[in-house]
Every structure is written in structure tokens, then in C-alpha cells.
Amino acid sequence: MQTENFHPGLSIDCVIFGFHENELKVLLLKLKKDDRWALPGGFVEKDKDVDSEAVRVLKKRTGLDHIFLKQFHLFGDVDRIEPSHSDTMVKKGVIPPELKGWFDQRFVTVGYYALVEYSRVKAPTPDLTSERCDWRPLSDLPPMMLDHAQILKKAHQTLKKELNDQPIGLNLLPEHFTMPELQALYETVLEKSLDRRNFRRKMLSYDILIQTDLQRKGGAHKAPLLYKFDKEKYNNAILSGLQSGW
């Protein structure tokens, strides 16, 4: 690592949520010679845009491209850094001594979050300071380094809040899905149950769904309606918000 090529005192951290079979997980790195875990992150090359460096981190850890990745907050408190952290990493041989100066800086970090179908992530890969990269259930997180637990919590709060204004579901559900399947996705992210009728009414009012004539094979007598997203309207809603606003 040529530290002079990087923007001083600036890092990025990615909260990568994974959804699969109505469970929400998060991709974490287990640190080497340390009981704690960390968010996937990295530094920013001097000649690269910060947002594109976050895309690079996501791609490096997950192999995934073209993922919805959103910047949500800069964490800039002085006390987010543990001054002894770099000493410990050098002593344990996790980083070479010549990197101590770099890791000794005060860092502010830019938080990003992504939501992916986690069965699409074939082989999550660890980085220099970690021994493995695993999906962990959001409801049962391991001890985390620095302020990474708070970053993760704020990312989840942001994701919940943005559900009021922004669609989710594309790339997380099959192409054709039932209203209960879409509702289950919302319930998983929001961690609460929703009223079936209100959900249906509100979701239809957003005008981003197309009702199809399809039926699932082997369906019962009363097969549920299958929907798909109207991709143009869906993408417009990502840009300009859902129609529920003012």
C-alpha cells in the first residue's frame, strides 16, 4: 500500500445488507488476531472520486457490479478513533510497521449502504487486516471495532426511513412476485409486521407495479396475482421519490 497515493485522514465504510428468504444479514469482516469484526471499507485514492471508491470496495468484497449503493453519512467525531488500535495491529503483525503512521491519523469515514440478494454473492473475500468475510444476522451481531456498530445502526435507520420515499425490491425478489412476498420484504427490513390491506393499497398507489396474467405452476385453486415492477416508473421513483410525498 503506497500511502502517499491516498487522501489523508479519509476512509469509507460499506454496510452491505443481504436479503434472502425473509432474513436480513450484513456482510462483515472478522479481524485477524482480534475477536472483533469490521465493516468492509477502504481508503480513497487521490485521483479517484469518493463515490467510485465505494463501488470498488463493494465489488472487491462481493464480486458484484451495478449494485444500488448509497452514501448516507459522514462520521466525523474525534473520539471515533482508538489511538492504540494501530499499535496493536503492528504488534500482532497484522500491518507492517511502516504503515503505523498512516493508521495513526485521525480518520473521518464516509458511510455507504447497499442491499443485495445475498445468494448472488458467490465468494465474499476478506482484506489485508481480516481473516474472513461472512454474512451475519442483523439481529445477532458480533462485537465490532471502533464505531462500526453505530455506523451499521445508522445505515439500517436510513434504509428504513428511505422506504417511505423510495422503492425497493428490484434484484431482491424474483421477476414475478406476489403482494405477500413484497410485503414480507418490507416487514423484514422494517422489523415489524404491516397490515395486509393498507400495504396493498399504499403499494398500488405508488404506481410502480404491473399486474401480470401469469400464474405459478402447481398453484392452488385461487392462485395469487403475480406482479412485476414497471422498471421505468421504478427508476423514476428512485430519482424523484414516490408519489406519496407532497
Add this chain to the structure above:
Amino acid sequence: MQTENFHPGLSIDCVIFGFHENELKVLLLKLKKDDRWALPGGFVEKDKDVDSEAVRVLKKRTGLDHIFLKQFHLFGDVDRIEPSHSDTMVKKGVIPPELKGWFDQRFVTVGYYALVEYSRVKAPTPDLTSERCDWRPLSDLPPMMLDHAQILKKAHQTLKKELNDQPIGLNLLPEHFTMPELQALYETVLEKSLDRRNFRRKMLSYDILIQTDLQRKGGAHKAPLLYKFDKEKYNNAILSGLQSGW
């Protein structure tokens, strides 16, 4: 300015919206010896939290304390900086030559926005590189330096979007106000007219208003109802969002 006391390559910029008599303005600095204007901003001391430095900038330019100030985005593109800008500032004598190295860095900047009643800002004050500090109408902005026009635009988009989820009005309206006065505030920020009945229904459904028994003096035969905010519910809604969400 002791540049070694500041976090390298990091600045903050504040978009301070002012509301008064149904007009939205923004507080800008006119640069010295340059036709362009800038957002009020500054650098981050090494031993200070980034958010508290933004409060300090707001206070220095407006004299106001205890203002709702919100971090909304980090602007981190490489091409947001003009490499010749610091040369020009030295040549024109706006900054001393020993500061050129500091201003030559690549900066990423954290954007904050605030919304204030602008008649409360008694004497907006310029900084080192500016000759005056003025309110300018949002609808007719002067030429701005670097990417400050984009930062301002994104701040306004964010403010509009957050109206879907967050109350505004406290400190911007008199203690007691009519529904049309509240609606006018929303219309000014959103830059569009709203349906009177829908506005009333939606606003009441948020459960943050208290209807009072008061009447304005000298009122007509049918004096309009006066409302005030339920401060506890208002503050809860700031923290956890309006009840319109999922």
C-alpha cells in the same frame, strides 16, 4: 490560520436557507476581487467533531445558536476543485502566499443545511476571503465558485424530500398560525402550489398540531382557526419521522 491545526483535505459548506414572508433565500458570501459568490464554510480543527465545526460556521456567519442544522452529503469528486483557484487568490492578495499549499490540496467537503427565519439574522458577517455576506433569492442566484451551485441544489432537493418525513415550521412561523400560513411555508419550500383540502387532511393526520381557541385581533366575521405546534410530538417526529411512513 495555523493550517497544521486543521484536518487535511476536508472542508465544510453550509447552505443556510432563510424564510421570510413566503420567500426562500440563501445566505451567500461575495468573494473579494472575484465576481463569484460562495457558500459559508470552513475547515475542521483536528481536535473538533465535524458536526460541531458546522455549528461554529453557522454561528459565526449568522450569530444564531440552537438552529436545526443537518448534514446531508459529502461531495468528493476529484474535479470539484479548480487547480488554479489558489494561485489566483494569492495573486489578488486575498490569501497570503504561505497559505497557498493549504488551498492547493484536493478537498472533499461535507454539506450541511439549515432553515432559519431570516429576519432573526441581524448582521450576517463575511469571512477572510469575502467582502460581504448577503441573502440572495433562491430563484435568482449569482454565479458561484467551484461546485457550490450543485451543493446548493442538492441541499434544496434534500430539504424538499425531507418534508415528506419530517416537520418544519417551528421558529419559522409565529407561535400561533393559520393552516393557510403553514401551507404557504410548504409551498414556498416545495416551489409548487398544493391542494388546500389535501394539505389540511395530511397535516392533521401527522398529529403534531394543537388547535387553539385564540383569534387574531381585528379579525373578520369568520376568523380562521389558529394552531400551534405540539412541541413534544414535533420533536419526536424530527427524531423518528412523521406518522405517514410504513
